[in-house]
Amino acid sequence: MKHFVSMQDLTKEEILTLVLQANRITENGVKPMLGQYFVANLFFEPSTRTKMSFIVAQRRLGIEVLDFASEISSVTKGESLYDTARTFESIGANLIVIRHQENNIAKKLADSINIPVINAGDGTGEHPTQSLLDLVTIYQEFKSFQGLKVVIAGDIKHSRVARSNAIALSKLGCDIYLTGMDSWHDETLDFPYITMDEAVEMADVLMLLRIQHERHQAHVALDHNSYLQTYGLTMKRENRMKKEAIILHPAPVNRGVELDSRLVECERSRIFKQMQNGVAARMAVIQRVLNQGGKFDEENFSQRQTIIG
Template sequence: MEHFVTMKDQTATEILQLVKRANHISQTGGNPLKGQFFAANLFFEPSTRTKMSFVVAERKLGIEPLDFMADVSSITKGESIYDTAKTFEAIGANFIVLRHQEENIAKQLAESLSIPVINAGDGTGEHPTQCLLDLVTIYQEYKQFNGLKVVIAGDIKHSRVARSNAIALSTLGCEVYLTGKEEWHDDSLAFPYVSIDEAIEIADVLMLLRIQHERHQDQFSLQQESYLEKYGLTKEREASMKKHAIILHPAPVNRGVEIDSSLVECERSRIFKQMKNGVVARMAVMETLLNQGGNFNEENFNKRQAIIG
């Protein structure tokens, strides 16, 4: 693994290795990295969970984050994203973490740089590290993926989270279903659509999505549409879910819109556990990339730990 920009490039084995590695870090706090590393966190879009969990993950691994703020950088003078990334490469960054509103920009940079690129969200394209932390959360719950029924609910058309998860979950053997307003369906994803009430009945995992207002060309009135009652997770729908089913949400959560506010921290919600897993998932990705393409196994990990002491 040279970069981490899309789930399309990952095999089931590679995805599962990352999931298990992240879970191992979660349980042990292991860190086999040695040496001095620098991370260039290039965030061109607002971010709380993704950016801060990358920073925490980097510091836990002993990696020094190189701070970057687009509004006070040479971007304001007309510098291209490519030249900005090349600058960080030239001054010694060991990898790039990129979040940008343009789809496929992470893939384009990965093809042009000699250091790894991690996609932290590219427009409506993909969000592979969010996907990985979702997978870790599901794995911790069920210890496997094959045959699980996962429903992704909400603004499918504009969601990079939906795209990465649908691809990866299907690769791992899950049965993936989609639900949402008809105008927000995405025909490029070859998965069946069901109603929200059908979704509630079949889901082992219900993955709710935020409405991506910033990516909509037309304004959408939540009050006018009564979104929660028509398409969201109400208290009545939650009561009809399978006993073991869990609720996921990539956040930020619009309480009272895609989910009733009282359900955000209910017994079956794993929303804040997802945030916690964001750190170990990103640690696993960075560690794998810096360990020469991910040639990493448990035996080598234990040997390294013994050497480190």
């Protein structure tokens, strides 16, 4: 696996390999990689969890992180993204991590340079490392994916997280449902839409999404309390969820909008567990694209085959 830009590119076996590798890292830790490696984190959008967890993952693997901030780089002088990436490649970077507002930019970059590219979020396209950490969190909870009912709720149309997760989870055998405002439906995702009241009663995993105001072409004025009552997870709705069902959210969380603030750290919430798993998930991806992940032994192969059936 040279690049990691889209869940669409991976087979279910490849996805599970990464899930199990990341989970193994959470249980056993990992040794720094042999040799000297340099990474350029090209973040053109604001980020807390994704950027910081990439940096922690890279440093735990013994990788040197090259400093980059778009606002003080040659981008402000008109340099193209391609030339920026080629500059880092030319001075010795072994890996590019890219987060950008343009859809499909990671794939374009991967097709243009000779070092691995990891997609850390591209416009409304995909966010595959977020998806991977979500998969790890679900695996830790249920030890399987086949037949799980997963509901993705919120601003589906503008969410790269929704797209990556819908693709990956459906490959792994989950039943995917979507819910949200009619104007935020994404007809390119071929999964049924249901109401939030239906969602809370059927979901094994309820994945809530932030409203992506910065990606809306026109400003949408919303009353936060009204949105919560109509489309969000209220305390009353949470009380109707299955006993073993869990709540996920990629964060940042708008408390009192997507869900009642009291539910962010409730017993069934795994929101901060997702963040914790983000470091291991990104370590697993980095290992794989730099060919440092090792091979699964027979026990891990058997475990993977059991999960996918």
